Amino acid sequence: MQRMEKHTQTMAGHWLKLLVCSLMMMNTQVRGSNDVEFTFLESAVSKGAVCLNGSPPAYSYVKGYGEGASNWVVFLEGGGWCHSKRNCQYRAKSMMGSSLTRGNKTAFSGLLYKDKLFNPDFYNWNKVFIVYCDGSSFMSDIEEVDPETNVTYRGARIFNAVMEDLLAKGMKDAKNAVLAGTSAGGLATILHCDYFRGLIPNASRVKCISDSGFFIHAKNLPGAKQREDYYANIVATHRLANFLPASCSSKMNASLCLFPENLVGDIQTPLFILESAFDSFQIDHNYMTLAFNSTPEWNECNTNLTRCTSTQIQNIKDFRVAFIETLQKLDNRTSSRGMFVHSCYLHGHIFMNEEWSCSSVVGHNVLENKTIAKAIGDWYFDRSSFQHIDTTNDVPRNCTSTLTSEELCKECIHQLN
Structure with a gap:
């Protein structure tokens, strides 16, 4: 009888979770309940903290509760960089150069998701999504507005203004905190990691997560000079030389200080590097396009690995x-350094449920039998260290799910049980 009751309870719990899954899908797709409105920092404009087009900084914020009320996770949006005056002028007219051309809210997912089942370690924390609209990984600080293009370069002021606002909202009393970001936001996380730690010196635990932000120089691969020149143009356009870490710029040309391999050794705050050894953005933009120029044949390969030639592979x-x-x-001898490097042809993970907690479903993207969320959660809370690079799979894997959202959700619940 007890065995039957236990089985009944297990089945009931399973069906309850499936119901939760269906409701979650309904809330997300129909009612948009996971959307969080932007806070526009109009007060920051007088301080010169503005986007490329002069619009105010913006972020989305959800207040923490319960045991997470004193914990904070701050996420830096990604989206590449602009590398010339004309390129920044073009970007200023897009959603990546303005806070006013992208609606008034964003959907929280992955690391910022509100559901305990899918985000057990951070679901009830104070959660912040910072809009990226400066094209410099939140690093530029040029006083004058470009008279020719009317573009303003003030990424560092945006970061500082938002931090000041969050500190006033309670982040100054944080017990635990995370600074995270994806792509250009992942690079920004590396560049701002120690500074962020210094903002909340009384916190018990502050760590940083760089997702797909470890851009390599690859000096021995074709296109090394083009990669160096590309990042040098970013540094020159935004006048970043004096704002990049002196621990790097004092030893080498500042143009090389946007390559994290020259930075992370000097970071004192615990840092987790989440990457693919087949980072699709780096392979497409920083390697194949810069080294060999983009061709229709490469574009076909990049969008469908089965169409790649043997040379492309x-x-x-x-x-x-x-x-x-x-x-x-x-x-990497210190346990404070975390690392999850897989072999899927991907770029960006922690802001998507399918890559965050459901990576066991999407292409079976797990290392050491852990999903990305589990590996990072264990590392963050010191439950166990995690430094693992997939050195076995030397061919890129297609890890894009063909499941519908509801199928993915249900399969993910099955894996999480």
């Missing part, structure tokens, strides 16, 4: 070798 594999070698040259 070899080029992709060469990038993986360079990427892993770059990571392995870092001093």
Whole structure:
């Protein structure tokens, strides 16, 4: 009888979770209940903290509750960079250069998701999404407005203004805190990590998560000079030389200080590097396009790996070798450094449920039998260290799910049980 009751309770719990899944899908797709409105920092404009087009900074914020009331996770949006006056002028007219051309809210997912089942370690924390509209990984600070293009370069002021507002909202009393970001936001996380730690010196635990932000120089691969020139143009356009970490710029040309391999060794705050050895953005933009120029044949390969030629696959594999070698040259002996490097052809993870807590479903993207969320949660709370690079799979894997949202949700629940 007890066994039957236990089985009945287990089945009831399973069906309850499926019901939760269906309701979650309904809330997200129909009612949009996971959307969070932007806060526009009009008061920051007088301080010169503005987007490329002069619009005010913006962020979305959800207040924490329960045990998470004193904990904070701050997420920096990604979206590349602008690397010339004209390129920044073009960007200023887009949603990546303005806070006013993208609606008034964003959907929280992944690390910022509100559901305990899918985000057990951070679901009830204070959660912040910072809009990226400066094209410099929140690093630029040029006083004058460009008279020719009317573009303003003030990314660092945006970061500081939002931090000041969050500190006033209670982040100054945080017990635990995370600074995280994806792509250009992942690079921004690396660049601002120690500074962020200094803003809340009384916190018990402050750590940083860089998602797809470890951009490599790859000096031994074709296109190394083009990559160096590309990032040098970013540094020159935004006049970043004096704002990049002196621990790097005092040893080498500042243009090399946007490559994290030259930065992370000096970061004192615990840092987690989440990446793919087949980072699709880096392979497409920083390697194949800069080194070989974009071709219709490459574009077909980039969007569908089954269409790649043997030469293209070899080029992709060469990038993986360079990427892993770059990571392995870092001093990773400290347990405060976390690392999850897989072999899916992807760029960006922690802001998507399917890659965050459901990575076991999407292409079976797990390392050491852990999903991305589990590996990062264990590392953050010191339950166990995690430093793992997939050195086995030397061919890029397609990890894009073909399941519907509801099928993915249900399969994810099954994996989480």
